[in-house]
Amino acid sequence: MATIRELARLCGVSPATVSRVFNNPEVVNARTRDEVLRAAQQIGYQPNASARTLATKKSSMVGLVWDTDHRRPGWRHPYFQEILIGLKTALSGRGYHLLLLATSEEKPEESYVHAVRRHNLDGVVMIDSGNRDPSLGYLAESGIACVSLDRPLEGPRTTYVTSDNVGGARQAVRHLYEQGRRSIATISGPAGTGPGTDRLRGYVEELAALGLSQRPEHVVEGDFYLSGGVAAMRRLLRAPEQPDAVFVAGDEMAVGALRAIAEAGLKVPEDIAVVGFDDIELAGLVIPGLTTVAQDKAGIGAAAAEAVVAMINGADAPPPQVLPTTLVVRGSSRL
């Protein structure tokens, strides 16, 4: 309500001085600074964000690109909620607000770029819901500070944050080995996705490192959903040599695998041990509890916030950040 002009008059200074009190306090006389601050407090002065943005070309807002098209339900993954909150919290702490961008309906090449310009967004974070969206590329090339989650991106001021999918998968396989399992199968994620391919690579690498041979029929591709996990597990159970363990590249699929195993009259972990990936809430709720490779969801959000703010502040694009995972051992893998 109160404007900078009113506050200035009240304190007997110019608007410029008031502005300096808020933006460059060290250059103004301590006594007047305190007085302005006190008066501002008293009348509840709040600098108008639009006026400031108009003058500075900076909005203190970061856009979130998150394709939530209902026809492609990748966004429902419960994992995103915690990432979102981690992102919001870390951004808030650095003085930025998060603006949820409408999913593009107009020409995709331009929609996000336009939104960024219209609102003078300082940066953008994009969540990869697995929906292939060409407009992300345009954003990345537009020159805005841009960090994506789980998906490498080309562009001048671009980086990405992801979990150590390869390392996590290796942890999982090693754990199964240490539990005495020697015939370890995997249900992978979709081949097109970063996490899908990386977790599969980790599986392959660790098998080799352990000196176990890899059987083609022990690798089945899933889709990250429960039903895909069920189907994939059924196929594994029909393999000539039935595995005694399976590393599943996502918790939802892993729950599906548990179901398929139960349906076949087999026991977890006695007959088949199961390890998932993600550590969604569900992992701790099924019986037996699902051993899984936990992603640091809040950490991913925070790392994205940190990276985008660094670039906004003029830093070069930081290298991709790969966050460590943690193996959470529950009943599904331990006798």
Place this chain on the structure above:
Amino acid sequence: MATIRELARLCGVSPATVSRVFNNPEVVNARTRDEVLRAAQQIGYQPNASARTLATKKSSMVGLVWDTDHRRPGWRHPYFQEILIGLKTALSGRGYHLLLLATSEEKPEESYVHAVRRHNLDGVVMIDSGNRDPSLGYLAESGIACVSLDRPLEGPRTTYVTSDNVGGARQAVRHLYEQGRRSIATISGPAGTGPGTDRLRGYVEELAALGLSQRPEHVVEGDFYLSGGVAAMRRLLRAPEQPDAVFVAGDEMAVGALRAIAEAGLKVPEDIAVVGFDDIELAGLVIPGLTTVAQDKAGIGAAAAEAVVAMINGADAPPPQVLPTTLVVRGSSRL
């Protein structure tokens, strides 16, 4: 990049005319309008949001107040993600963006109100995570268009949206009755919350309507979390007369109840039938599947969007909106 002035010069008209083309197209000559539109398209002109907001005092942004304090994990409820998306989608369709407001760290009475003023937010939606936040009251009284979810609110331009918690609870109890159950217990939500008290009321009312007597020891209060459901169910199992059915006021608690029942060596639904509330993803994933009263999460978000936009457009505060629930019957209640 391009400004209204450049576009105007390009078309040989005044900036005022260009402005009218975008804000009041019907008043400008059709030929010039088309020409301006075409030129705008061509040079990729995007009206600057800050300049517009500064001039009009309207931002086309709605704030989301969502307390995600990590010490109080109410916000983790998976239900919020779908509401959030429903809200965002419906808001986008009406030309509004959603701004996630930082949780207040400064004096709560002012923080949100300040954010609203700074950014000229047109309206606010607040998610009640069950965290008692006094600042919400200040917001409601501040005169901004304001809709809250699941929590009645006093204020000049205020309304709220909620599921039919009473009716949903009655559906659940009636369903159990129709399955032949006559000793129906309940695990309620916390007494302080709207959904908690309403679902309990529905239970009580339907019991009465069915002519069943209500036993005090068959009503146990839970906390909406899994562990609370386990504890509450254990208490019910120690009751002098063991119930043959239980209506649980939230799905997470219901899963806890399933667990406590299994732990006691009893079978669901044979010994005890269970019905939950919410229809979170988990409900369809446990074995047996959890019968539950589904909330229309996307609908709640959409209704909130509609209400806030209506008030922004000058309508009086619409009456509270109570969305119907749907009983989803799964294995936990059906022999």
Place this chain on the structure above:
DNA sequence: CTGAAAGCGCTTACAG
């Protein structure tokens, strides 16, 4: 350390 002035990019009565 401080002020006067110009400018950021729009919108909107007011005239015509």
Place this chain on the structure above:
DNA sequence: CTGAAAGCGCTTACAG
């Protein structure tokens, strides 16, 4: 139907 002008509330060289 259109334009000139003032104004929205800030910031920031430029002088002093």
